[in-house]
Amino acid sequence: MSATADHIDLGALRRAIESRDAAALTAMYDRDADMVMVDYQHPPGAPMRLEGLDAIRAMLDDVCGREMTHEVTHAVAGPSGVAYTEMCRYPDGTRVMLASFCDVRDGRIVHQEGVQAWDEAG
Template identity: 65%
Template sequence: MSTSELLDVDALRRAIESADADAMAKLFAADATVVMIDQEHPPSRPQTIQGREAIRAMLDDICSRDMTHEVTHLVAGDSGVAYTEMCRYADGTRVEVAMLMDVRDGRITRQEGVQAWDTA
């Protein structure tokens, strides 16, 4: 069985789309790392978050925002999991995110993402 098959991708989709920070945080390993690249955090200086508790704080912030989340593609393979997500704030601002994840023992150990925001 591949490591990515051990991650419950249905639970991942449900947690993202229902903005359930607790359910998402439980999918991460205790020593997981999240790396995000966006306009404020370019590839030479990405935002890096270490550990499940710090990741949980990031997820709490994201999930507290007045926005919707839709997983538009989700692929699991031998080397990990990938998905794209479309987000829309109440004011109509849209954000698209592409994520790649490494998985070990059914938990996300590393997540790397790139996000793009609508500009005013």
Template identity: 50%
Template sequence: MVTAPSPVFDTEALRRGIEEQTATTLLSLYADDAEIHVVDHTAQPSNPKVLHGRDEIGAMLDDVYSRDMTHKLEECVVQGDRVAYAESCQYPDGVRVLAESMLMLRDGRITRQTMIQAWDE
């Protein structure tokens, strides 16, 4: 009996979406029922900001990529149905943002993302 291989997470699409600032490319990596949990200085670990579904996630990505800043995928590790990656960003005035994300996958699509981010103040 031959079984079909599981879909593989597209790390190249992740890189393109982040570095080319393409919300559409990044959004295509999420399952319809995906969630993002964001932890930062305004959304503490005990009460993270939670985005539900592609509409809310898309609105956040549109906001982030409408800003005048650069984004770079620093590292990405895929193991089974888990992905971890680091992203660095910089505004024209030199303010930097760092984000670390852990992804859970189903059928090669993101179902849950936990993102911890910090920025210069």
């Protein structure tokens, strides 16, 4: 990963996401990072919360291990954070969209918040 000060290399982030490279993604997180995700199973009042790199690594290993495509459709970075949208598609055609906002310190993600939605099956 190419990172300077509080910035993350958006190209490296895009490549890691789109190639489903869980190890490269995990390397972008701080050891004490946390993640909050909201979706239909985890509403705003009870979001999914992951604390620490081990929990985040397990989630990334799971998601990256699924047979699906990932495309970063928008990505922007500022002095202390990055935001991106990601479109995913399972082999059966089911689509997932994620909007993610990350706080960055010392070139690593320290906090991530995301909202995801996907097509209903059937």
